Amino acid sequence: MKFSANEDCIQVIDETTNVVNIINELTMHGTTNNEDPFYIFDIGDVVKKHQSWIERMPRVIPHYAVKCNDNDVVLATLAALGTSFDCASKVEISKVLSLGVQPERIIYANPCKSKSSIIYAREVGVKTMTFDCDIELQKIKKLFPDANLVLRIRCEAEIAQCALGKKFGCDPVIEAPKLLKTARSLNLNVVGISFHVGSGCADFPIYRKALGFCKVLFMKAEELGYNLTIVDIGGGFPGDNDKSIDEVSIIINQSLEEYFPEKHVRVIAEPGRFYVASAFTLITNVHSKKNIYNPLSDEIESTMLYINDGVYASFNCLLYDHQIVKPKLLKDHSETEKTIKTTIFGPTCDALDEIIVGANMPESIDLGDFIYFENMGAYTLPVASPFNGFPLPKVYHFIERDMWQMVRSMIPVEANDRFIEDFIGKTIEIVSTTA
Numbered sequence: 001m002k003f004s005a006n007e008d009c010i011q012v013i014d015e016t017t018n019v020v021n022i023i024n025e026l027t028m029h030g031t032t033n034n035e036d037p038f039y040i041f042d043i044g045d046v047v048k049k050h051q052s053w054i055e056r057m058p059r060v061i062p063h064y065a066v067k068c069n070d071n072d073v074v075l076a077t078l079a080a081l082g083t084s085f086d087c088a089s090k091v092e093i094s095k096v097l098s099l100g101v102q103p104e105r106i107i108y109a110n111p112c113k114s115k116s117s118i119i120y121a122r123e124v125g126v127k128t129m130t131f132d133c134d135i136e137l138q139k140i141k142k143l144f145p146d147a148n149l150v151l152r153i154r155c156e157a158e159i160a161q162c163a164l165g166k167k168f169g170c171d172p173v174i175e176a177p178k179l180l181k182t183a184r185s186l187n188l189n190v191v192g193i194s195f196h197v198g199s200g201c202a203d204f205p206i207y208r209k210a211l212g213f214c215k216v217l218f219m220k221a222e223e224l225g226y227n228l229t230i231v232d233i234g235g236g237f238p239g240d241n242d243k244s245i246d247e248v249s250i251i252i253n254q255s256l257e258e259y260f261p262e263k264h265v266r267v268i269a270e271p272g273r274f275y276v277a278s279a280f281t282l283i284t285n286v287h288s289k290k291n292i293y294n295p296l297s298d299e300i301e302s303t304m305l306y307i308n309d310g311v312y313a314s315f316n317c318l319l320y321d322h323q324i325v326k327p328k329l330l331k332d333h334s335e336t337e338k339t340i341k342t343t344i345f346g347p348t349c350d351a352l353d354e355i356i357v358g359a360n361m362p363e364s365i366d367l368g369d370f371i372y373f374e375n376m377g378a379y380t381l382p383v384a385s386p387f388n389g390f391p392l393p394k395v396y397h398f399i400e401r402d403m404w405q406m407v408r409s410m411i412p413v414e415a416n417d418r419f420i421e422d423f424i425g426k427t428i429e430i431v432s433t434t435a
């Protein structure tokens with residue numbers, strides 16, 4: 001046996017090993033107890049995403065949106081790679097600071113903050129924060145008058161998994177200029193404009209429109225005596241393994257050239273999904289099955305499978321993130337095998353706990369079979385609850401050898417003691433699959 005089901009280590013693997021090999025081995029050798037769901041986290045996938053970001057949008061400095069997946073190894077890897085961070089709460093800020101990240105690398109991108117969080121941000125030196133209304137400005141004036149403020153405007157994609165404009169962002173034409181004036185009258189330091197087009201955006205030209213609004217507001221701010229230097233293009237970037245940022249990056253680069261050719265303007269983004277979605281694969285197990293019979297003919301009409309993770313845990317993404325998940329079977333099934341309408345439920349007592357409805361799946365799927373789901377890294381684990389006493393999935397970490405060398409080499413020397421031999425408390429195990 002080569003791989004182990006051990007949450008406390010990072011297994012460094014050969015380039016020839018893929019996720020399915022790992023799942024097969026972990027499940028066949030019974031290293032997992034097979035009753036509980038688990039994740040395979042491919043750390044190298046995060047590294048590759050970062051490389052792709054830098055290649056495609058070299059001007060845009062990524063601030064990873066911690067809310068999307070606050071797994072310690074995700075954060076430590078991104079910190080080592082040199083990304084900055086978007087935090088939305090005190091706890092997120094403190095988690096990122098605890099990795100040795102300088103406060104200047106954090107944007108507090110929550111336009112509506114509690115008083116104590118603003119005070120905390122001031123105390124720990126996180127100066128850059130967003131706002132989108134006058135009452136927030138009054139609050140900041142009292143609690144952190146030296147903060148660097150980024151005005152969040154609303155510019156929503158027509159197609160997005162999660163729209164955010166109902167809750168955050170001011171109208172860019174009517175409200176934003178007024179808010180700039182209010183900030184000026186309070187003698188506050190506005191440094192930039194931000195937007196979020198919606199998470200899981202599929203309407204990429206919207207970034208151009210939003211950048212156009214930013215340009216106008218840069219000019220309006222200048223009339224008020226401000227010299228804005230930050231454009232924050234938010235999140236919304238695709239992250240699944242069958243999607244890329246090729247198309248959206250072309251639109252963003254061209255729009256930046258058009259509206260912000262001046263290189264002193266710092267362009268930042270807050271990608272979440274992009275970095276982590278495809279890095280996590282969830283492995284579930286069928287623990288129960290119920291056939292539905294036609295009362296007249298007694299033939300099986302459809303079937304119901306019950307698996308060990310559901311909408312109260314990882315699949316909360318169906319409800320909150322409007323994800324579409326695709327089940328894959330670990331066992332081989334012939335293409336000619338008879339299929340049957342199958343509904344997949346999670347383990348809890350709630351009928352809402354329904355993951356897949358009426359999909360055609362092989363009839364022979366049985367108790368103990370494994371069903372895995374790719375692209376499960378975004379907005380899954382941080383929201384999951386152990387409702388009904390079902391344990392949350394464990395996460396097993398893997399990384400290809402050359403990717404690990406790269407992460408290692410990027411960790412600053414003074415951080416070595418803390419980060420390397422045990423990377424944030426995880427031991428490093430070199431697993432050779434060829435030996």
Ligand SMILES: Cc1ncc(COP(=O)(O)O)c(C=O)c1O
Pocket residue numbers: 065068086109110164196198199200234235236237270271272273274
């Ligand atoms: C303020 C803010 N920034 C960034 C993100 C991350 O967005 P995404 O995962 O679409 O990149 C979110 C997601 O809700 C957000 O609210």
